[in-house]
Amino acid sequence: MNWRGVVTIYRFEMARFYRTLWESLASPVISTVLYFVVFGAAIGGRIEEVEGVSYGAFIVPGLIMLTVLQQSVSNASFGIFFPKFIGTMYEILSAPVSFYEVVIGYVGAAAMKSVIIAGVTLATSFLFVDVTIRHPVWMLAFLVLTSVSFSLLGFLIGIWAKDFQQLQIIPLMVITPLVFLGGAFYSASMLPPFWEGVAKLNPVLYLVSGFRWSFFGLADVPVGVSLLAVGVFLGLGMLAVWYIFRTGWRLRN
Amino acid sequence: MTAIVEIRGLSKVYASGTAALSDVNLDIREGEILALLGPNGAGKTTLISIVCGLVTPSSGRVSVGGHDIVRDYRAARALIGLVPQEVSVEPFAPVWTTVSFSRGLFGRPRDDAHLEKVLRALALWDKRHARNNELSGGMKRRVLIAKALAHEPRVLFLDEPTAGVDVSLRREMWDVVRQLRDSGVTIILTTHYLEEAEQMADRIGVIDKGRLLLVEEKAKLMREFGRKRLTVELVAPLAALPESLAARGLAVSEDGTRVTYDYDTRAERTGIAHLLAAFAAEGIAVRDLSTRQSSLEEVFLRLVEENA
Numbered sequence: 072m073n074w075r076g077v078v079t080i081y082r083f084e085m086a087r088f089y090r091t092l093w094e095s096l097a098s099p100v101i102s103t104v105l106y107f108v109v110f111g112a113a114i115g116g117r118i119e120e121v122e123g124v125s126y127g128a129f130i131v132p133g134l135i136m137l138t139v140l141q142q143s144v145s146n147a148s149f150g151i152f153f154p155k156f157i158g159t160m161y162e163i164l165s166a167p168v169s170f171y172e173v174v175i176g177y178v179g180a181a182a183m184k185s186v187i188i189a190g191v192t193l194a195t196s197f198l199f200v201d202v203t204i205r206h207p208v209w210m211l212a213f214l215v216l217t218s219v220s221f222s223l224l225g226f227l228i229g230i231w232a233k234d235f236q237q238l239q240i241i242p243l244m245v246i247t248p249l250v251f252l253g254g255a256f257y258s259a260s261m262l263p264p265f266w267e268g269v270a271k272l273n274p275v276l277y278l279v280s281g282f283r284w285s286f287f288g289l290a291d292v293p294v295g296v297s298l299l300a301v302g303v304f305l306g307l308g309m310l311a312v313w314y315i316f317r318t319g320w321r322l323r324n
Numbered sequence: 325m326t327a328i329v330e331i332r333g334l335s336k337v338y339a340s341g342t343a344a345l346s347d348v349n350l351d352i353r354e355g356e357i358l359a360l361l362g363p364n365g366a367g368k369t370t371l372i373s374i375v376c377g378l379v380t381p382s383s384g385r386v387s388v389g390g391h392d393i394v395r396d397y398r399a400a401r402a403l404i405g406l407v408p409q410e411v412s413v414e415p416f417a418p419v420w421t422t423v424s425f426s427r428g429l430f431g432r433p434r435d436d437a438h439l440e441k442v443l444r445a446l447a448l449w450d451k452r453h454a455r456n457n458e459l460s461g462g463m464k465r466r467v468l469i470a471k472a473l474a475h476e477p478r479v480l481f482l483d484e485p486t487a488g489v490d491v492s493l494r495r496e497m498w499d500v501v502r503q504l505r506d507s508g509v510t511i512i513l514t515t516h517y518l519e520e521a522e523q524m525a526d527r528i529g530v531i532d533k534g535r536l537l538l539v540e541e542k543a544k545l546m547r548e549f550g551r552k553r554l555t556v557e558l559v560a561p562l563a564a565l566p567e568s569l570a571a572r573g574l575a576v577s578e579d580g581t582r583v584t585y586d587y588d589t590r591a592e593r594t595g596i597a598h599l600l601a602a603f604a605a606e607g608i609a610v611r612d613l614s615t616r617q618s619s620l621e622e623v624f625l626r627l628v629e630e631n632a
Contacts, residue, residue, distance in 0.1 A: 073398065073431040075428055075431045075432070075433070076428065076429050076430070076431050078428070079425055079428030079429050080429065082428075083417075083421070083425050086417075086421065087416075090416065154414075157412055157413075157414065157415065158408075158410050158412030159412050159413065159414055161376075161378055161406065161408050161412070162406075162426060162429065162471065163429070164377055164378050165376040165377045165378055165401060165404065165406050166401060166429045166430055167397065167398040167399070167400075167401040167402045167430060167431055168429065168431075169398075319380055323377075323378065323379060323380050324338060324339070324373075324378075324379045324380065
């Protein structure tokens with residue numbers, strides 16, 4: 072195992088994050104403030120409480136999930152697409168590192184960025200609402216697992232993408248709609264029975280539900296099922312990585 | 325001399341059906357400079373890319389320092405440095421970070437003294453804090469070499485190191501390569517410039533259409549490349565060669581207006597001066613003279629025919 076290689080990739084990627092720290096943190100903070108203004112103040116005025124939790128506090132886990140999913144996918148996909156785009160990928164491919172080590176380096180850095188941004192988003196929300204976290208260890212576990220799973224997805228998108236359009240299309244067309252329809256801003260139980268059934272086909276609902284449970288003890292689905300969903304996500308991502316490692320898909324001729 | 329790189333029966337057929345390499349066998353000796361010479365699309369880059377792990381071979385095997393490049397890829401790749409043809413460096417990172425990254429990626433512990441030595445040798449030390457996108461094209465090319473040397477490789481592959489590089493920089497690059505060889509690094513460079521191969525290499529491999537046509541000591545090969553033909557145009561046609569000229573291996577054109585003479589530019593005496601003196605002594609008036617070196621293409625064609 073070339074751990075030094077893994078750490079080198081991780082540090083190089085984090086250095087990119089620190090070089091643009093202001094931009095990296097400003098955008099999620101501004102988005103969070105806007106969501107609080109729009110959803111918290113405007114809609115919160117009409118819905119005061121959801122299952123005993125104030126609406127403003129209720130949307131915090133969903134907001135963090137939204138940020139984490141978007142950031143994980145975009146950071147990891149860009150991280151691996153950039154060397155492909157500028158042509159420096161040759162060095163990664165000719166180095167004595169296995170594909171798994173490359174994945175750990177890039178995905179580890181992307182997931183860490185997401186966790187940091189999630190922390191900043193949570194801290195911002197404290198300025199607006201009173202949030203208590205009932206199960207902080209589980210909260211962190213869900214956060215880390217989700218960050219890693221979606222960074223892995225982002226990494227795969229970055230490998231798959233042949234141009235910037237393809238790089239953007241999955242986050243834009245798939246991730247954002249799934250989060251909005253995954254109960255980030257409402258409880259699935261607030262939907263009519265038919266739409267509640269449809270919502271439960273959305274994998275992101277399970278992530279948001281589990282994450283919200285770690286905050287308030289409230290969930291649309293049992294927390295074990297949420298944990299299983301994260302596990303399945305992670306498993307599928309790893310399977311895809313294994314396939315790429317075996318075949319060199321989109322990397323080696 | 326022992327072989328540091330052994331290539332046996334190496335073939336590559338791309339998914340498009342293009343056969344880029346066919347049954348290449350090659351031993352690269354430790355400490356030598358081997359130039360792979362061939363036109364664009366000959367398979368030079370594919371050969372290098374397979375050895376370095378960028379392209380998967382269709383068949384055959386390669387070992388570097390006794391390590392198979394597939395089964396024992398970590399040990400094999402740790403010995404190799406690659407300078408690619410395209411100048412591609414992370415634009416926003418400083419030179420020092422870029423070079424440190426390469427060393428770490430290859431699993432080597434931090435060694436600032438080594439990196440300093442490499443950067444100084446490549447005249448990049450003063451630019452170590454500059455971002456790559458602030459550097460000139462020639463400097464970026466040297467950054468690529470610095471990256472390839474950061475992990476102290478024993479074998480260095482330079483893919484078209486001077487393609488599109490001006491004459492002064494080209495000579496500078498040649499000096500760098502010679503210094504590297506003197507420090508014990510085995511160097512394989514690809515080029516389609518005859519002059520480059522001539523200046524740099526100990527041995528030259530000629531590759532065309534995916535086949536390695538020959539690998540030969542430079543001196544021997546240059547005798548082939550060094551053939552020149554002198555064409556003498558005469559004022560009046562010759563009916564026959566005078567006796568004093570007949571023994572010099574001259575050929576007269578059918579109409580008798582042109583005489584051709586083949587000679588070796590590397591020979592101590594090319595015989596041209598004597599020849600022209602003999603023309604004067606025989607009173608043969610010369611209208612014009614021209615010389616032509618056998619082109620790389622002609623050499624290729626001859627090699628292909630010989631190897632068909």
